[in-house]
Amino acid sequence: MDAVTVKELYAEKGKYLNQNILVNGWVRTVRSSKTFGFIEINDGTFFLNLQIVYDENLANFQELSRLGAGSAIIAAGMLVKSPGAKQPFELKAESIEVQGLAAPDYPLQKKRHTFEFLRTIAHLRPRTNTFSAVFRIRSVAAYAIHKFFQENGFVHVHTPIITGSDAEGAGDMFRVSTLDFDRIMRNEKGVVDFTKDFFGKETNLTVSGQLEAEAYCMAFNKVYTFGPTFRAENSNTPRHAAEFWMIEPEIAFAGLTENMDLAEAMLKYVVSYVLENTIEEMRFLNSFVDKSLLARLENVMHSDFAHVTYTEAVEILKKSGRQFEYPVEWGVDLQTEHERYITEKHFSKPVFITDYPKEIKAFYMRMNDDGRTVAAMDLLTPGIGELIGGSQREERLDYLEKRMDEMGLNKEDYWWYLDIRKYGGVRHAGFGLGFERLLMYLTGMTNIRDVVSFPRTPKNAEF
RNA sequence: UCCUCGAUAGCUCAACGGUAGAGCAACCGGCUGUUAACCGGUAGGUUGUAGGUUCGAAUCCUACUCGGGGAGCCA
Numbered sequence: 001m002d003a004v005t006v007k008e009l010y011a012e013k014g015k016y017l018n019q020n021i022l023v024n025g026w027v028r029t030v031r032s033s034k035t036f037g038f039i040e041i042n043d044g045t046f047f048l049n050l051q052i053v054y055d056e057n058l059a060n061f062q063e064l065s066r067l068g069a070g071s072a073i074i075a076a077g078m079l080v081k082s083p084g085a086k087q088p089f090e091l092k093a094e095s096i097e098v099q100g101l102a103a104p105d106y107p108l109q110k111k112r113h114t115f116e117f118l119r120t121i122a123h124l125r126p127r128t129n130t131f132s133a134v135f136r137i138r139s140v141a142a143y144a145i146h147k148f149f150q151e152n153g154f155v156h157v158h159t160p161i162i163t164g165s166d167a168e169g170a171g172d173m174f175r176v177s178t179l180d181f182d183r184i185m186r187n188e189k190g191v192v193d194f195t196k197d198f199f200g201k202e203t204n205l206t207v208s209g210q211l212e213a214e215a216y217c218m219a220f221n222k223v224y225t226f227g228p229t230f231r232a233e234n235s236n237t238p239r240h241a242a243e244f245w246m247i248e249p250e251i252a253f254a255g256l257t258e259n260m261d262l263a264e265a266m267l268k269y270v271v272s273y274v275l276e277n278t279i280e281e282m283r284f285l286n287s288f289v290d291k292s293l294l295a296r297l298e299n300v301m302h303s304d305f306a307h308v309t310y311t312e313a314v315e316i317l318k319k320s321g322r323q324f325e326y327p328v329e330w331g332v333d334l335q336t337e338h339e340r341y342i343t344e345k346h347f348s349k350p351v352f353i354t355d356y357p358k359e360i361k362a363f364y365m366r367m368n369d370d371g372r373t374v375a376a377m378d379l380l381t382p383g384i385g386e387l388i389g390g391s392q393r394e395e396r397l398d399y400l401e402k403r404m405d406e407m408g409l410n411k412e413d414y415w416w417y418l419d420i421r422k423y424g425g426v427r428h429a430g431f432g433l434g435f436e437r438l439l440m441y442l443t444g445m446t447n448i449r450d451v452v453s454f455p456r457t458p459k460n461a462e463f
Numbered sequence: 464u465c466c467u468c469g470a471u472a473g474c475u476c477a478a479c480g481g482u483a484g485a486g487c488a489a490c491c492g493g494c495u496g497u498u499a500a501c502c503g504g505u506a507g508g509u510u511g512u513a514g515g516u517u518c519g520a521a522u523c524c525u526a527c528u529c530g531g532g533g534a535g536c537c538a
Contacts, residue, residue, distance in 0.1 A: 031498065033500095034493075034494055040498075051497090053497090069488095082496095084498065086497095086498055105489075109474060111488080111499060116531070171536070172536090231537075235536060236464085240537070241538095244538070335535095336535090432537095435538085
């Protein structure tokens with residue numbers, strides 16, 4: 001007999017009632033009396049557990065009463081209505097086979113653990129309620145993103161993880177090399193000789209797939225990337241990881257407005273898909289992790305995101321009467337405290353801020369007609385901060401080259417990127433969405449380390 | 464990287480210059496419907512590391528390591 005999953009039991013409550021079934025899973029808790037006891041198992045298919053009732057008629061009754069949390073079992077018996085209030089049904093066991101015993105020093109207790117402690121046992125934490133919820137939601141959210149783009153005519157591009165462009169400008173990079181670090185070859189100038197390296201040049205892990213995505217955008221019209229991204233910044237915050245996943249759509253024959261509409265539609269789609277498909281997990285997180293989670297997500301689905309220009313945002317902050325630690329001045333980048341005021345206090349919902357001064361944004365962003373701002377957009381969200389950063393790209397070759405000169409970039413390094421403008425370049429735009437930041441928003445988890453299976457942060461690559 | 468707070472039993476915490484404790488977990492026993500089960504008992508510690516002050520340090524000081532929060536960088 002094949003094992004029935006707990007997910008199926010809940011999906012078709014009537015079908016299995018008073019039937020003999022087989023289930024398997026891992027013990028969450030055992031409550032034993034003299035002649036009978038209860039075992040709750042989680043089989044990994046569903047957020048909720050199944051209660052198994054066993055009694056002294058089972059040959060291994062003594063063994064079962066001593067069973068520790070974490071052990072793996074296979075149980076056979078009849079599914080019956082449960083007299084208890086906390087579950088609709090339970091399994092009246094006729095036999096329970098212990099498949100894998102958990103040693104008594106199993107570190108997960110029935111009581112609540114701190115997230116800090118659970119990070120030290122990242123290999124066991126998916127067995128807890130919270131992480132079970134978070135990582136099932138992560139899986140469903142990733143699927144929702146692919147589904148949204150695929151159903152809207154986007155082509156998924158796998159951009160390279162190892163990159164040869166050494167000046168992507170989005171942050172410090174991790175070097176990729178096969179050189180023998182104990183015997184580094186240097187040329188006559190004393191500089192490391194990368195011609196001896198695997199690729200014959202300096203290579204790094206990607207910090208963004210955007211430049212490559214732009215190339216494919218000029219062939220497929222609408223593309224997106226969804227892959228790992230690496231930043232070697234020494235960032236010690238709850239919102240940064242050295243390895244994270246990023247979604248980067250790129251659309252042709254489109255500008256900043258279409259770009260923002262796309263971002264808003266995608267976010268709303270993912271939120272509603274996750275709410276529809278992981279409601280047990282969302283309810284759990286709403287009661288144990290963030291009591292305002294469901295209300296906030298409902299609000300996101302049903303409200304239009306706010307739009308302000310950088311210039312307007314500066315005015316709002318100046319008129320707020322607030323005393324900020326860093327004074328607001330046009331031309332200076334917005335501080336976290338400013339962003340929080342705008343999105344949390346002033347609008348209380350996600351806000352697009354557009355048209356930033358060119359000096360504080362990347363070289364590839366399209367120059368506006370005023371000559372001092374660029375067609376950039378950041379999406380700020382309450383609690384998370386910057387969730388999306390994007391722009392309309394500079395498609396005019398002469399403008400782009402002028403901007404690169406001003407910023408001291410070496411145009412030879414970007415020859416193929418410039419070629420995109422040279423051969424049929426058109427208006428286009430795109431953005432980068434940090435997948436983990438989206439997950440924090442979707443789950444209410446406040447530390448990025450708790451939405452990544454085995455997080456990589458400065459001084460942390462155990463597991 | 465900077466600022467700030469912290470590190471005591473497997474976990475969560477107490478003891479704040481004078482013999483290191485509790486709850487939970489573990490282990491042993493009891494209990495006929497439990498569900499953070501309950502009741503009784505047992506065991507569990509070089510107080511993050513290295514120095515220093517003191518008759519005496521978990522407690523005060525210094526450095527380091529690791530962790531939380533804030534800032535910067537950004538997604």
